[in-house]
Amino acid sequence: MHNCLVAQSGGPTVAINSSLAGVIQGAINSQYFDKIYGSLNGVQGLLNGRLMDLTKKVEETPMFIDLLQKSPSMYLGSCRYQLPDYSEDDAPYAYIFNKFEEYEIDAFFYIGGNDSMDTVDKLNAYAQQIGNPIKIVGIPKTIDNDLCVTDHTPGYGSAAKYVASTLLEIGHDTSIYPINSVTIVEIMGRDAGWLAGSSVLARNSYNHAPHLIYLPEVAFNEAEFIEDVKAAIEKYNNVVIAVSEGIKDADGKYISATTAVEDTFGHSQLSGTGKCLEYIIKENLQVKVRSVEINILQRSAAHMSSVTDIGEAFRLGMHAVKVATDGKSGVMVTAVRKSNDPYAVDMGDTDVKNVAGLVKHVPREWINERGNDVTQEFIDYAYPLILGEPVVKYQRGIPDYLDVSHLYPENK
């Protein structure tokens, strides 16, 4: 028997299931693998014996691969488990590789972000040490788009499309009153501003929102911010600001409300970046202001995904199978941009060591000098990634996604 195993890790995106679908399709097409197993909750499924027979799922569920491509979040679940260094503790490694042998696993595909690529690296190194010929291949995903080497990461294009469309709708929403107002939109991205920057794609022939864009790559300056907002109000009346949750001041300190909130009940809690900018404006400018946090919607709104993104996620999944059957291990598959007009990408791969634990930032020259907008280079880069709308099926008025009840607690 030649079997393969696939797992997902990290935070959800709306494209990560499409990469899973690509692995399944690739494994079927290869005619090399007999069975495709899915490990529930990342490597944890291996440790606690929760494996799912995906070959059977494909046979039993009509349109399984198509539905999987269009379903948000993670069909196999995720985990926060970090493998120890095997030179210090090889017990989980021994256990995992026993499972690999028990299930006759020839290839393991791990779909995740830079932490997950660290796991790929560790498992591959251990395999080499014990002389196990298993192929271990990483497949990138993250809405943050901050993985190195690959031109971009599956999940980013769809999140960017959602962010841009939502910012356009917020632009419409804020235009209705002939008054001055400021709306701050907080967008995910702790370390890199790729997703906040994509809000620029909301601008069209009539919509100028977001009027200001702040990314973590440039130190946040409160005095300049107040000046910028004041000038934008003068010009536009109703101002929309897109801000990355990860902006920091010149000392590298996150801009967020750090003192505890106290409420009716005496409970306390911290507040976010958008709220913090809201307070700054309230204190310094006499203007109506509110903040909106797009929150987890930007990574789970599969009803508004990018066909380009979903398609590439699928191709990368398929390519990972090819890379493994070609005999490579310890690599991550990558998207290699060949041209922008027409937009074209090839599939490649890179040693996971070039990706694991590293962060790709927005180049400084793709942000304007003042640090309150992105440049045409950013637009040219991000624009092709949000193109195309999938046909989303609806059932009883809500999107028709794949049943994920296998992730729920058992016997409950």
Next chain:
Amino acid sequence: MHNCLVAQSGGPTVAINSSLAGVIQGAINSQYFDKIYGSLNGVQGLLNGRLMDLTKKVEETPMFIDLLQKSPSMYLGSCRYQLPDYSEDDAPYAYIFNKFEEYEIDAFFYIGGNDSMDTVDKLNAYAQQIGNPIKIVGIPKTIDNDLCVTDHTPGYGSAAKYVASTLLEIGHDTSIYPINSVTIVEIMGRDAGWLAGSSVLARNSYNHAPHLIYLPEVAFNEAEFIEDVKAAIEKYNNVVIAVSEGIKDADGKYISATTAVEDTFGHSQLSGTGKCLEYIIKENLQVKVRSVEINILQRSAAHMSSVTDIGEAFRLGMHAVKVATDGKSGVMVTAVRKSNDPYAVDMGDTDVKNVAGLVKHVPREWINERGNDVTQEFIDYAYPLILGEPVVKYQRGIPDYLDVSHLYPENK
């Protein structure tokens, strides 16, 4: 010349432009009206002379009515202007009615919520007093669905569809980790729980989220809430709670963080209902918790509207024209539900005095005894309103909506 005038007021919905489109189509079909004027920013457009010739817009813009039906927010803008009592100050009335005569306005259509119906009432009373035969007709809109007499309000069905779909996507998002967690989703509705209640429509054959639903119609009890959440965690691990922003305690006090937040900069601000429940859970239960505020997205996401809602908003706009040409004034058009299966509505009308300034609450018997869920009656009521998906056109990766630059400040 027989002309008519139309304006929009209150907060945006994704259906209010469809009612405007219905008025335009109805006025064209009637063959009675020569010109259709739109007043920019509600009655304020009349006061400052900002009228738009919509007859010309229809002639000049290809697909204008179709695009208008599918564009979010308010094409004519809104206002916060409240007319004074004319017995105390009739100056604005005199000015407005002079404008009506100047533009030869035979009928005025005002699309809005219960405050706007108060404006309809006042203008109609003034018209009768001065013997002006103008017909003044209100057309309901609000995502809150809290207008009396009408079975439901345009804008609600689309917002409910967005809320339900988003809750389904949040259900997927929260299912990925085999841990205990609580996600609180704060939904609009200051006085009535119609929109928060619609989150129940996210449940399907596998998704149980939201597991708890809290509406303003039942006094919020903190101790019971903690018990409910605890029990839900036992059963589901990852718990999703839908809560209306307007929940109050037994003394009628809003449940929200009332003490000031203090941040890095010493700025202070209040916090919302979702955040407040987040603190309560953090203080009382050892569990990962976060809160999500859907915020203005739920009233502006035209990319996810309900065809039923958009269609009825259009029909109500058309019906308002018929009501006016039939000689009625001081009325609001209404949706009258004839049957649920198959779902069917007739168009009716009611004296605006039955609507102005009043609020329709969710019936107590449509909420379960414990006050933490809605009943089948609620589901049967809300379900037909979210059905049907429009074909939304996209351009350059984002929705193709109507240009609203006429609402922007001039000469800027």
